Amino acid sequence: MPPTRNRAAVPEQLGFAGMPEKLFVCTPSKLGAFTDCPRRYRYSYVDRPSPPKGPPWAHNSLGASVHTALKNWYALPPERRLPEALPTLLKSTWVREGYRDVELERAAYRKALDWLEAYVATLDPEEEPLGVERVVAAKTAVLALNGRADRIDARPGPDGPEAVIVDYKTGRSGLDADDARGSQALALYAYAAQRVFRRPCHRVELHHLPTGTVAVHEHTDESLARQVRRAEETAQDIMAAEKAVAAGTDPDEAFPVNPGSLCGWCDFRKVCPAGATVAAKEPWTAVEHLGAS
Ligand code: SF4
Structure with a gap:
């Protein structure tokens, strides 16, 4: 404790x-x-x-490689956001550190590519997020807060357009709504995104690429204030x-x-x-x- x-x-x-x-x-x-x-x-x-x-961790290398590939996928014009682009994107920014040997590194690369192919199949290439690896910042009475959100989506809400925080996960274990609810980082990104984009941002999502699952939590103003x-x-x-x-x-x-x-x-x-x-x-x-x- x-x-x-x-x-x-x-x-x-x-x-x-x-x-x-x-x-x-x-x-x-x-x-x-x-x-x-x-x-x-x-x-x-x-x-x-x-x-x-200590030495670099292979799981951090894997996570960074997948995050960068997705960032660069969104940097392509919509007509080139195709699954065929992924091997080049992943290879060009692949982080090699921390693996036991080349065999394990190759296996991780193949898995990461599988995850990415399955994941981008769920995305609409025409949809432009509000931000990709976007830094959001906000001040409170105590904090000057800043952080880089993996992705901030623009989605329609009941009262107009809203921002949604998306965080990519590549760890072994799946995640559930409690993980999304309990994540202080996601709540702080949502709090800051509301101020940066001047629109509501209550929904936070954990996108777990290995299982293709999405864990969701809808914050309220009160729950965001509690996290702050x-x-x-x-x-x-x-x-x-x-x-x-x-x-x-x-x-x-x-x-x-x-x-x-x-x-x-x-x-x-x-x-x-x-x-x-x-x-x-x-x-x-x-x-x-x-x-x-
Ligand atoms: S090893 Fe790291 S996590 Fe554990 S007590 Fe020391 S500093 Fe804290």
Whole structure:
């Protein structure tokens, strides 16, 4: 469980002479890193130089390759958005890092191509999204939030055009509506997209390419506001931890470890006292099944 944090820090958002402090500049993944493990956040965003990371992960390479291929598919004119374009798109930006051997890498490439062919068959090439790998940004009382959404679709809603957040997933396990509902990143993208595009954005979708399934959640204004409030609380916890370190608190205490199942997958496992005790995953563990099928 994440450590209990000092909520008493919240009123300190008003600094000298009641002036508001600077907004906390963040992405959803920066906030997520702290929620998952404050120590991992410190290694990633606070310590400079940042401690050395472990080797690259094959599942990240696979995910990046598929995301880029889809981005480049949408960069083609509609008449060239054909399945035949996919092998070239995928090959030209294929990320090779992290695989056990060429055989596993080839198997992953073939699977990725299968997923992409099945996926683009479900898309209308004439339909232009509002944004592809689009950065959206918004400010709240505490946050200066920005993030890159995989895709933002324009769809008709009951009261006019709406924006829909689409996030591609390439992991092994399928996803359901609870995953879409619980994703803070998707909610924050929706919150920011409403402001950027000046239209409602409540629907968030996880498109799981390996199974061809789509997990959907329809947010309300209240549920988006709840996610923003949680994000603000996380930001306040981070700022409180940073201030504590500046005031002399041991950084290890201000950014405690959160040992658990994530440690085996953590880039900083080797430098972290908690992670060093956990069996490491191989860089290709999460894609090994692709070589067996
Ligand atoms: S190894 Fe575990 S406890 Fe250490 S930083 Fe990574 S996730 Fe946190």
